[in-house]
Amino acid sequence: MIRVGLVDDQALIREGIAQLIALSGKAVTAWQCDNGEAALATLRKEPIDVMVCDIRMPGMDGITMVKRLRANGERQPVLMLTTFDDHQLFLDALAAGANGFLLKDVSLDKLIEAIETVAGGGFIAEPRLVSQASTTVKDAPPADPDLLSDKEREVLRLVAGGLSNREIASVIHLAEGTVKNHVSHILTKLNCRDRTQAVLYAIHWQLI
Structure with missing residues (x-):
């Protein structure tokens, strides 16, 4: 319950x-x-x-x-x-x-x-x-379910939860620089300009 x-x-x-x-x-x-x-x-x-x-x-x-x-x-x-x-x-x-x-x-x-x-x-x-909220999300093509790795999905879920790179690093026991690289890869893969847009895209296409 x-x-x-x-x-x-x-x-x-x-x-x-x-x-x-x-x-x-x-x-x-x-x-x-x-x-x-x-x-x-x-x-x-x-x-x-x-x-x-x-x-x-x-x-x-x-x-x-x-x-x-x-x-x-x-x-x-x-x-x-x-x-x-x-x-x-x-x-x-x-x-x-x-x-x-x-x-x-x-x-x-x-x-x-x-x-x-x-x-x-x-x-x-x-x-x-x-x-x-975002014409980019609205007009973007459907996402490949395998577009993000499991670790990238985990990082993106924490980004959506409002955590900073430092806080994410603490939660999943990675170096802050490694988390920053994951976020950069996520933005590139999703063709998004910032973290908020990446979360919008991921929610829209049910990646997280």
Whole structure:
């Protein structure tokens, strides 16, 4: 059973999501908070498998909360939910180190699938937001599933999680220079100009 923490400033929405999660029989809501600061404090006392978090909240918003987590070296999976169909928020969430991004009109099946995906170390995003976020991704040809090596996929997953080269090196026990080389090879293979675009491409074509 996947333990979930819900973060949203609207109690009615939190309760609705909690009820949907309970109906699935695959996850349980461990706790609820109304802002990012309260969530970080609760997380320290009661660890969970996945945090499902709103983007815009009074006080500490969802993106700031994720930035704080990643700055502290924490790899807590975070799935962002929002009512705003805004690709810039999606890019900001990715850059902060979020592991998923969905709109709140998502179906129960898709929500549970997303929770299971990020709990297992994967990444998921609303397809239309990925396409809106980068014309290069939208127009790029489908990726060869064997385009990246297993090590490159591992590095790219950590890049998508918002980790720096130094942090990635520490996690997978490689020299920082080696990680930098892996990132360079990834960008070349995917024909991407930067790390964010590489993550967008990889999510779009399900390379990670």
